[in-house]
Structure formats: structure tokens, C-alpha cells
Amino acid sequence: MINSRIKKLKEEMNLLGKEPKTRRKINKKLKDFILKRDNYKCQAQRGSKCNKGKLEVHHIDYNPNNNKINNLITLCNFHNSSISNHKFSNKEWWIGYFKEKMENVIYVGGKKNESK
Numbered sequence: 001m002i003n004s005r006i007k008k009l010k011e012e013m014n015l016l017g018k019e020p021k022t023r024r025k026i027n028k029k030l031k032d033f034i035l036k037r038d039n040y041k042c043q044a045q046r047g048s049k050c051n052k053g054k055l056e057v058h059h060i061d062y063n064p065n066n067n068k069i070n071n072l073i074t075l076c077n078f079h080n081s082s083i084s085n086h087k088f089s090n091k092e093w094w095i096g097y098f099k100e101k102m103e104n105v106i107y108v109g110g111k112k113n114e115s116k
């Protein structure tokens with residue numbers, strides 16, 4: 001009986017523990033902004049072969065709560081799932097690759113990223 005109470009408590013704690021991990025949703029306005037900035041093209045490749053799938057927004061640092069514009073990049077459905085599942089190369093390589101890209105990004109409105 002005590003065990004079942006402990007079990008119930010543990011379940012409740014688990015649920016509470018999950019709360020902060022919930023993804024902060026990228027709202028439509030932000031998504032549109034990122035897609036537009038990246039010219040509606042997957043940024044994983046220079047070629048355009050992969051641009052047939054649905055476009056998605058990828059978190060460069062793999063932190064789903066970091067929705068800063070320089071942490072978000074447009075990827076096609078294929079590359080987003082592949083990179084997120086670490087099928088391609090390693091995490092650090094992609095982080096470096098996308099961060100370098102972001103340094104060269106010119107934001108909508110003609111403002112260059114000068115945060116560095």
C-alpha cells in the first residue's frame with residue numbers, strides 16, 4: 001500500500017519534471033521569418049536537390065528552447081530528421097557548419113548580423 005503511494009508520488013514527480021523540457025513552440029511568424037531569410041531553401045546543402053520536401057526550422061545548438069533567430073535555420077524535412085538523429089557526421093560538425101553560415105547571414109531589412 002505504501003509502495004503504491006510512493007509509486008503514485010513518483011509518477012507525479014516525473015510529470016512535474018517533464019514540464020520545463022516542453023518545447024517552446026516556434027510560432028508561425030518566427031518560422032516564416034526564418035524561411036524567408038533563408039530564401040525558402042534547405043541550408044544543409046549548396047545544391048537544390050533536397051528542396052522538394054517540406055521545409056522545417058532546425059535548432060542549430062540542438063536546444064529546442066533556444067528560439068533566437070541566429071539559432072534557427074531552414075532545413076528540408078529529410079535533412080532535419082537526419083541531422084537531428086545524428087545519422088550524418090557528428091553534432092559538433094553541423095553546429096560549426098551552421099554557425100559559420102549564420103555569421104554570413106544578412107537579415108531581412110538589410111541589417112547585417114553584428115552581434116559577434
Ligand SMILES: [Zn+2]
Nearest residue numbers: 042050076079
Ligand atoms: Zn535538405
